[in-house]
Structure formats: C-alpha cells, structure tokens
Amino acid sequence: xxxxxxxxxxxxxxxxxxxxxxxxxxxxxxxxxxxxxxxxxxxxxxxxxxxxxxxxxxxxxxxxxxxxxxxxxxxxxxxxxxxxxxxxxxxxxxxxxxxxxxxxxxxxxxxxxxxxxxxxxxxxxxxxxxxxxxxxxxxxxxxxxxxxxxxxxxxxxxxxxxxxxxxxxxxxxxxxxxxxxxxxxxxxxxxxxxxxxxxxxxxxxxxxxxxxxxxxxxxxxxxxxxxxxxxxxxxxxxxxxxxxxxxxxxxxxxxxxxxxxxxxxxxxxxxxxxxxxxxxxxxxxxxxxxxxxxxx
Ligand SMILES: [Zn+2]
Numbered sequence: 001x002x003x004x005x006x007x008x009x010x011x012x013x014x015x016x017x018x019x020x021x022x023x024x025x026x027x028x029x030x031x032x033x034x035x036x037x038x039x040x041x042x043x044x045x046x047x048x049x050x051x052x053x054x055x056x057x058x059x060x061x062x063x064x065x066x067x068x069x070x071x072x073x074x075x076x077x078x079x080x081x082x083x084x085x086x087x088x089x090x091x092x093x094x095x096x097x098x099x100x101x102x103x104x105x106x107x108x109x110x111x112x113x114x115x116x117x118x119x120x121x122x123x124x125x126x127x128x129x130x131x132x133x134x135x136x137x138x139x140x141x142x143x144x145x146x147x148x149x150x151x152x153x154x155x156x157x158x159x160x161x162x163x164x165x166x167x168x169x170x171x172x173x174x175x176x177x178x179x180x181x182x183x184x185x186x187x188x189x190x191x192x193x194x195x196x197x198x199x200x201x202x203x204x205x206x207x208x209x210x211x212x213x214x215x216x217x218x219x220x221x222x223x224x225x226x227x228x229x230x231x232x233x234x235x236x237x238x239x240x241x242x243x244x245x246x247x248x249x250x251x252x253x254x255x256x257x258x259x260x261x262x263x264x265x266x267x268x269x270x271x272x273x274x275x276x277x278x279x280x281x282x283x284x285x286x287x288x289x290x291x292x293x294x295x296x
Contacts, residue, residue, distance in 0.1 A: 004029075007054060008202040014046050018172040022199065022210075027097050028056060029198040032123045034098035034107035035177070036061075044095070056097055057104040061111070064091030070143045071223045073170055074250035079144040124178045125188055131181035142289075146179035147220050151270055151291045154183040158234060159296030161185075163192035165214035167293060170226045171248040173213035175199075183293065213248075215295055219259065222289035225251035227259055234294060239265040258283045267292060 007028060011021055016039070026032040039047055051058050064084050067077035084091045098104040107122070119129040135149040147167050154160060160183035168174050175195045180188035199207035217229040217239060231244040242263050249256045262275035262282050270293070272286045285292070 004202045008206070010050060010054075014043060014050060016043060016047070019169065019174075019177070022175075022195075023177060024056070024097060025199055025202050026195055027099060028054065029201065030099065031194050031198045034096055034103050034122060036094045036096050036107065036111075036122065038092050039095055051097070056099060057101050058095055058097050059104050059108055060086070061094040061096070061108060062086050064088055064093050066091040068143075070145065072221065072225045072251050072253075073143075073145075074226075076170055076250075079140065119178075122177070123191065125181075125185065125191065127185060128178050128181045128188060132179060142222055145222065148222070148271075148288070148291050150179055150181070150183055151220075151293055153181060154270075154293075156184055158294040160293060161189050162211070162214045162216075162295035163189045163196070165216065165218070165293075165295045167218045167220055167226065168213045168216065168228065170250050171213055171228055173210045175210050175214070183295070216247075217292070217294045219246075219255075219265075219285065220291045220293065221255065221285070225249055225253055225255050227256060229259075232294075234296075237267045239267060239292075239294065241265075255283075265292065 008025065011024060016024075020037040020039070023032070023035040023037055027035050048058060064086055065080055066082045066084060068079045068081050069075060069077050070079070082091070086093060096104050096107045098107060131149070131153065132146065135146055139146050139149060150166065163175060164180045164183045164185060166174050166176050166179055175192040176188055178188070196207055196210060199210065213228065217232050219227045226249070227246040228248040229241055229244065229246050232239055232241040240263070245260045246256060258275050262277050264276050266274045266276055266281075268274070271288065271291055272284075273292050274281045275283045275285070
C-alpha cells in the first residue's frame with residue numbers, strides 16, 4: 001500500500017494529463033496489459049526517469065500522428081488526419097507503456113499489424129472493438145467521436161450505468177479509455193469497476209473524483225460544447241435541477257448561458273429535448289448532433 005501511495009505522489013509531480021496518470025497506474029497495478037499515451041518533450045524526460053525507478057517500460061512509436069482538434073471540445077483531438085514518419089517535423093509520437101519489454105514491444109507492433117490484437121493488448125472488450133469498427137466510417141465523416149453512436153446503441157431507459165460514462169472524459173475523468181458499445185455494456189462496466197478498485201489503492205480521494213464526475217447528466221453536442229450537470233432529479237420525462245448550474249463545460253457559449261438560465265429539461269427523446277425555465281422553453285436541442293445522457 002505504501003509503495004502505491006508513493007508511486008501516486010511521485011507520478012502526480014510529473015504534471016501529466018489526468019488521463020495519462022490513470023493509464024500509467026492501471027498498467028503499474030497490473031489490471032491493464034499496456035497503454036498508449038502522448039507526452040511532451042519535458043514530460044518524456046521526467047517520465048523516463050520515473051519509469052526506470054518503478055520498473056515500467058516505455059517505447060516510442062515509429063510514426064507520428066497528425067490529429068485534428070475537435071471543435072467545441074476543449075482541445076480534445078479525436079480525428080487522425082495522417083500518419084507520418086517519426087522524423088517528420090509535423091505530428092506527435094505515441095508512447096507505449098507496459099510492465100515488461102515483451103509487452104511494450106507487442107503493443108507497439110500490434111498497432112498497425114493487427115487492430116484486434118492491439119485492442120486486446122490495451123484490454124478493450126471484444127464487443128466494443130466490434131462497435132468501433134462498425135461505426136468508424138460514419139464517425140470519421142465528422143470529428144471521429146463515437147459518443148452519439150454509443151448513445152444510439154443504448155436501448156434501455158435512463159439512468160445509464162455511471163461506470164460507463166465515457167463522455168466525462170472531456171472533463172478529465174473517465175475510468176474507461178475506449179468508447180463502450182453501449183452505456184450499459186456489462187464488460188466495460190466490469191472493467192471500469194476493476195479500474196476504480198485499483199485507482200483507489202493508489203489514492204482514494206483521487207479515484208473518487210472519477211465517480212463524482214461520472215455520476216452526472218451530460219448534454220453532448222458535436223460542435224457546440226459538452227456540458228456536465230450534478231445535483232438533478234429525474235421526474236418522469238423531466239430532468240429538474242433548480243438552482244444547480246452546469247458544473248463543467250468544454251466551452252463558454254450561448255448554450256451554456258441558456259442551460260444555466262434554465263431549471264429543467266423536458267425530454268422527448270435522447271436526441272430531442274428542451275431547456276426550460278418552469279414551463280417556458282428557452283431552447284430546443286434536436287437532431288443527429290445532440291444527445292442527452294443521464295448516469296446514475
Ligand atoms: Zn462492449
């Protein structure tokens with residue numbers, strides 16, 4: 001336990017993205033075979049030192065990825081525009097991390113040779129790998145984000161399994177690192193629970209922040225922001241939130257202003273809902289680029 005606490009404290013000092021910290025812990029804890037992250041030049045140097053000390057292996061990809069920043073998602077990049085040689089001036093390299101030299105090489109080799117094996121080496125469930133392949137062409141026509149496809153594949157009523165809240169990654173906290181095939185995917189949920197249990201051993205306080213963010217309601221729009229709400233009540237087809245405000249937003253825009261001025265959402269369907277103040281409609285959200293998800 002002490003080693004884990006020390007590991008977390010030291011890792012936190014490297015000032016990596018929250019998502020990278022999570023991935024590194026899951027590999028160190030042994031619940032994930034390997035992971036792939038991006039690091040800046042200075043982060044790489046300090047992480048190399050760190051990994052030598054704690055017995056982790058890291059290797060750089062033979063290529064660089066040119067990714068496009070999504071519109072309205074706070075700097076997140078989903079879409080790959082091209083793959084270039086590692087010596088190219090453009091693009092960013094990826095780094096693979098594992099607990100053994102074999103595992104790290106395997107993840108690196110698998111990425112371009114065999115997408116199934118690569119998914120496996122990163123620990124993704126088969127059903128979700130299939131889902132990714134099925135929707136890739138469609139998703140890639142936009143910003144290569146799969147959240148709305150996961151939503152359309154979720155056939156049950158609200159609330160969805162909060163362990164599978166992958167939309168909260170836009171706010172830095174998501175236990176999963178793949179798009180689940182449904183927000184109620186059992187395999188993903190079990191994975192996320194395992195991940196949570198492991199993170200808790202390193203820092204309970206930090207691990208609980210994931211659950212805090214994931215037990216939420218999220219309004220997702222493809223281009224006009226993603227918004228996260230805490231403290232709400234689902235009353236039939238009305239999501240009531242009174243004086244609560246939308247705690248996190250990937251953007252400051254008119255949508256955020258409207259949502260904060262409203263106090264409930266009338267839900268016609270998951271892709272058609274209205275922000276209201278009392279009975280008065282302030283804005284209708286409707287169409288293939290918007291979605292409402294409620295996790296509990
Ligand atoms: Zn699945």
